[in-house]
Amino acid sequence: CGVFGVYAPAEDVATLTYFGLYALQHRGQESAGVATFNRGQVHSYKGMGLVSQVFDDEILRQLPGQWAVGHTRYSTTGSSRMVNAQPAVLDTRLGQMALAHNGNIVNANSLRDELLKRDHELLTTTDSELIALAMVEAIAEGQQDWIGGAIAAFKRCEGAFSLTIATPEGLIVTRDHRGIRPLVLGYIGSQDPQDGPGQYVVASETCGLDIVGAQYLRDIRPGELLWIDSSGLKSVQWAEAERKLCVFEMIYFARPDSVFHHESLYSYRKRLGQQLAKESPAEVDLVMPVPDSGVPAAIGYSEAAGVPYAEGLIKNRYVGRTFIQPTQTMREAGIRMKLNPLRDVLESKRILVVDDSIVRGTTSRKLVKALYEAGAAEVHMRISSPPVTHPCFYGIDTDSQDQLIAATNSVKEIEAQIGVVSLAYLSWEGMLAATGVDPNSFCSACFTGNYPVEIPDSFRQSKLI
Numbered sequence: 203c204g205v206f207g208v209y210a211p212a213e214d215v216a217t218l219t220y221f222g223l224y225a226l227q228h229r230g231q232e233s234a235g236v237a238t239f240n241r242g243q244v245h246s247y248k249g250m251g252l253v254s255q256v257f258d259d260e261i262l263r264q265l266p267g268q269w270a271v272g273h274t275r276y277s278t279t280g281s282s283r284m285v286n287a288q289p290a291v292l293d294t295r296l297g298q299m300a301l302a303h304n305g306n307i308v309n310a311n312s313l314r315d316e317l318l319k320r321d322h323e324l325l326t327t328t329d330s331e332l333i334a335l336a337m338v339e340a341i342a343e344g345q346q347d348w349i350g351g352a353i354a355a356f357k358r359c360e361g362a363f364s365l366t367i368a369t370p371e372g373l374i375v376t377r378d379h380r381g382i383r384p385l386v387l388g389y390i391g392s393q394d395p396q397d398g399p400g401q402y403v404v405a406s407e408t409c410g411l412d413i414v415g416a417q418y419l420r421d422i423r424p425g426e427l428l429w430i431d432s433s434g435l436k437s438v439q440w441a442e443a444e445r446k447l448c449v450f451e452m453i454y455f456a457r458p459d460s461v462f463h464h465e466s467l468y469s470y471r472k473r474l475g476q477q478l479a480k481e482s483p484a485e486v487d488l489v490m491p492v493p494d495s496g497v498p499a500a501i502g503y504s505e506a507a508g509v510p511y512a513e514g515l516i517k518n519r520y521v522g523r524t525f526i527q528p529t530q531t532m533r534e535a536g537i538r539m540k541l542n543p544l545r546d547v548l549e550s551k552r553i554l555v556v557d558d559s560i561v562r563g564t565t566s567r568k569l570v571k572a573l574y575e576a577g578a579a580e581v582h583m584r585i586s587s588p589p590v591t592h593p594c595f596y597g598i599d600t601d602s603q604d605q606l607i608a609a610t611n612s613v614k615e616i617e618a619q620i621g622v623v624s625l626a627y628l629s630w631e632g633m634l635a636a637t638g639v640d641p642n643s644f645c646s647a648c649f650t651g652n653y654p655v656e657i658p659d660s661f662r663q664s665k666l667i
């Protein structure tokens with residue numbers, strides 16, 4: 203999911219949130235929502251579909267306010283239904299709150315049981331509502347203010363949560379103490395204290411700051427809570443940081459123009475391709491990407507290998523969610539709705555295709571077939587991450603283990619199944635070394651099975667073989 207928050211009394215916060223979500227659309231396409239606070243009063247609007255399908259000028263005009271939060275959803279816990287759209291708006295003893303969540307709470311089942319025992323009514327099937335309800339409970343049972351209520355709730359949650367929460371008095375922003383999902387802070391206008399307390403923007407990725415013209419300040423620290431109100435920023439470290447950023451954000455999920463560790467992911471992914479070329483060379487005529495996710499790594503591979511780069515597949519940029527089912531003939535044509543091969547580039551050539559990852563293997567299989575049909579003499583494949591062998595429990599939908607082709611097949615078997623002359627993956631060491639920061643500061647459990655947060659059995663069984 204994508205989360206956004208803005209505290210900017212001098213601006214149209216609903217419109218800023220709309221554009222922030224627009225830049226974070228890749229993080230979730232199922233639903234979108236915005237909640238604003240106007241002089242203590244919440245206004246919210248949510249809908250199914252893309253940000254541009256859910257909102258228009260008229261709707262945004264009905265969302266006045268001085269601060270706001272927003273969300274784009276992709277479901278990992280709870281079904282894809284309207285009731286599960288966020289921000290979740292709830293009543294508390296201190297007034298209403300609106301919460302937007304990215305991540306996955308692994309102790310959701312036991313937390314749900316505890317909350318139900320206390321007669322809280324559940325309106326959704328999401329883990330996000332549970333965080334909000336834990337806040338409601340903490341405030342009802344004696345926490346005097348929003349910060350106290352939030353911290354008491356966060357301490358009951360295990361797993362991944364990057365949150366933006368709007369209250370009648372200000373914004374709360376936090377990351378779980380491992381910092382599994384990203385969250386960045388920026389500002390708009392002036393940072394000079396003489397000009398006032400400052401106007402702040404928070405987004406899952408820096409591309410969400412860029413689009414609204416915000417300057418990047420820093421990442422929210424793992425285990426940090428930020429309170430933003432009319433007197434500025436207040437930071438509280440509510441748990442000791444243990445850095446475990448999701449490495450899959452860097453490889454695939456986040457946008458290539460987002461900056462992580464002071465560098466765009468475009469540059470990082472290019473370096474993955476260079477490393478891949480060193481580890482796994484091949485005798486070929488052309489290097490090409492699976493667009494768009496394989497582009498930076500393919501460029502890096504081509505540069506390091508000294509083999510020309512070409513585009514052999516053109517992606518239809520407008521393929522989104524269509525409610526009209528393709529016909530059977532179209533289904534047999536496979537991936538061509540999304541990717542169409544260029545015969546005159548591919549004909550009689552030995553091609554090396556680069557992609558960022560193989561999950562189920564369905565994309566690769568269809569793609570290789572289409573490349574041969576378009577005349578390629580040989581198709582080799584290189585993947586700029588290691589084999590995905592384990593499911594994610596922290597908010598990336600890489601499927602249950604039985605769906606992961608590399609969980610049950612060797613590289614040689616996958617090579618045969620997808621029909622390439624040769625297949626190689628990047629090494630785990632190569633992937634982590636290319637980040638340029640401490641390799642221990644990442645979660646890479648989907649490649650190793652070493653989960654940094656213990657998974658309760660009931661949840662583990664839902665996704666493991």
Ligand code: 5GP
Pocket residue numbers: 454492495496557558559560561562563564565566598599600
């Ligand atoms: P496959 O067909 O092997 O399941 O998918 C691999 C392709 O999907 C790659 O091109 C990769 O960019 C993309 N991909 C990687 N991880 C995910 C994921 O978690 N969800 C979705 N929808 N696509 C993914």
Ligand code: SF4
Pocket residue numbers: 382447448449450451593594595596597598600645646647648649
């Ligand atoms: Fe990211 Fe994989 Fe860890 Fe999930 S298991 S948080 S996808 S690195």
Ligand code: MG
Pocket residue numbers: 492493494495496557558
């Ligand atoms: Mg892809």
